[in-house]
Amino acid sequence: MCTIPARDLKALTRELTRAKQHFTLAGTAAVQSCYEAGRDGFWLHRYLASRDVQNRIVDSSSIEVNRRRRRTKTDRLDARKLVTMLLRADAGEPHVWSVVKVPTVTDEDRRQVHRELLFARRDRGRHTNRIKGLLAAQGVPLARLPDFPTHLLKARLWNGDPLPALLHARLQREWDTVLQYTLRIRALKKARRALLKATDDPAIAQVQQLHQFLGIGIDSAWLYVMEFFAWRQFRNRRQVGALAGLTATHNQSGDLQHEQGISKVGNLSLRNYSRIAESTSEKRQFSRMHFNR
Numbered sequence: 001m002c003t004i005p006a007r008d009l010k011a012l013t014r015e016l017t018r019a020k021q022h023f024t025l026a027g028t029a030a031v032q033s034c035y036e037a038g039r040d041g042f043w044l045h046r047y048l049a050s051r052d053v054q055n056r057i058v059d060s061s062s063i064e065v066n067r068r069r070r071r072t073k074t075d076r077l078d079a080r081k082l083v084t085m086l087l088r089a090d091a092g093e094p095h096v097w098s099v100v101k102v103p104t105v106t107d108e109d110r111r112q113v114h115r116e117l118l119f120a121r122r123d124r125g126r127h128t129n130r131i132k133g134l135l136a137a138q139g140v141p142l143a144r145l146p147d148f149p150t151h152l153l154k155a156r157l158w159n160g161d162p163l164p165a166l167l168h169a170r171l172q173r174e175w176d177t178v179l180q181y182t183l184r185i186r187a188l189k190k191a192r193r194a195l196l197k198a199t200d201d202p203a204i205a206q207v208q209q210l211h212q213f214l215g216i217g218i219d220s221a222w223l224y225v226m227e228f229f230a231w232r233q234f235r236n237r238r239q240v241g242a243l244a245g246l247t248a249t250h251n252q253s254g255d256l257q258h259e260q261g262i263s264k265v266g267n268l269s270l271r272n273y274s275r276i277a278e279s280t281s282e283k284r285q286f287s288r289m290h291f292n293r
Contacts, residue, residue, distance in 0.1 A: 001076065002015055003081060009047060009245040009254065013015070013051070015055070016031060016051070017268065029053065030052075030054065031052070031053045032053070032054045032055070032056075032086060032090060033048060033053055033054070033055045033056070033086075034055065034056040034057070034058050034082055034085075035055070035058070035082070036057075036058055036059075036063070036082070037058060037059055037100045038058050038060065042057070042102050042103070042108065045057055045102055045169060046102075056089070056099050057099065057100040057102060058082070058085075058097050058099060058100065059098040059099070059100055061098075061265070062097045062098035063081065063082070063085065063097060064081070064085070083103060085097055101232065103231050104231065107203075107230060107231040110203060110226045110230065111193050111226050111227065111269075112221050113188060113191060113195065113222075114219070114223055114226055114269075116188060117185065117188045117189070117192070117219075117268060119186050120181055120184050120188065121181075123181060124182065124185065125183070126176055127174050127177050127178050128145060128178055128259070130174055131145075131148065131171060131174050131175065131178070132145075134167065134170070134171060134174075135155070135171070138157055138163065138167070139157065139158050140156070140157070140163070142153045148175055149175065152168065152171055152172065152175070154251070161188050163188035175209060190219075192222065195209065196218075202230075203225055203226065203230040203231075206225045206229055206230060207221045207222050207225045207226075208221075210224060210225060210229075214290075223269065223270060224270075226267055227267050227270055228240070228243065228267070228270070242266065243261075243266050243267055243270075244266040244267065244270055245262060245263050245264045245265050245266025245267070246262050246263075246266065246272075247262065247263050248261075248262065248263075249261065249262070249263050
């Protein structure tokens with residue numbers, strides 16, 4: 001076992017060559033590898049594929065672990081476990097782990113717009129909630145968020161005093177951040193509208209087709225296509241439900257059996273969509289805001 005510095009592709013190539021020489025294999029011998037899905041994404045997989053290495057990206061939650069409360073865990077033990085499971089998978093054991101489907105560079109790039117939009121909405125919501133919380137801690141209600149600039153000047157404490165100076169400054173900075181996120185969200189929506197005019201992109205055509213169904217807005221249509229239907233091939237409805245985390249989790253032991261609800265282990269962006277997206281009332285409030293900038 002050897003350790004290679006992160007992103008050192010030359011060292012990786014040298015180790016592959018050295019391993020073949022150590023085991024007296026031909027330079028064209030097939031090489032198989034695997035690593036856990038994580039922060040490194042898919043770039044390493046693409047590099048290995050360009051070197052004719054049969055690589056698998058493994059869902060980390062599907063890797064077997066010792067069920068004892070306290071267990072030994074080191075990088076060396078994890079590497080040995082992955083190699084053992086790789087041998088089992090190569091021997092024909094189909095369900096030894098779950099392998100991540102790797103998108104193309106184009107399909108991965110399509111995700112950027114809607115994911116940035118989701119995170120921008122989530123982050124803006126955190127700042128608006130912080131503003132409301134800071135005011136509530138002083139007993140100062142806020143009826144409508146767009147009225148905050150005027151409300152900040154007129155707000156008074158329970159005894160009629162104005163807001164403390166440092167709190168006033170913090171609230172103003174929080175509001176400036178909210179305005180910046182609002183402008184960013186508008187720019188992202190404008191960029192998405194421009195992309196929707198690209199009639200030669202089959203993924204955009206799927207978005208337009210799905211958007212025609214009643215009850216499916218442009219946000220949902222864009223998310224479903226870019227995360228699901230633009231680059232994945234589904235054989236049945238069960239696969240769609242599993243990827244969305246909507247599969248049942250049955251628990252049965254002897255005479256005891258019960259349902260534990262849905263698994264909630266599907267695509268993270270889709271699972272978090274309802275939580276990250278803004279409420280209808282907040283959308284309407286921000287849609288009526290005007291900026292003199």
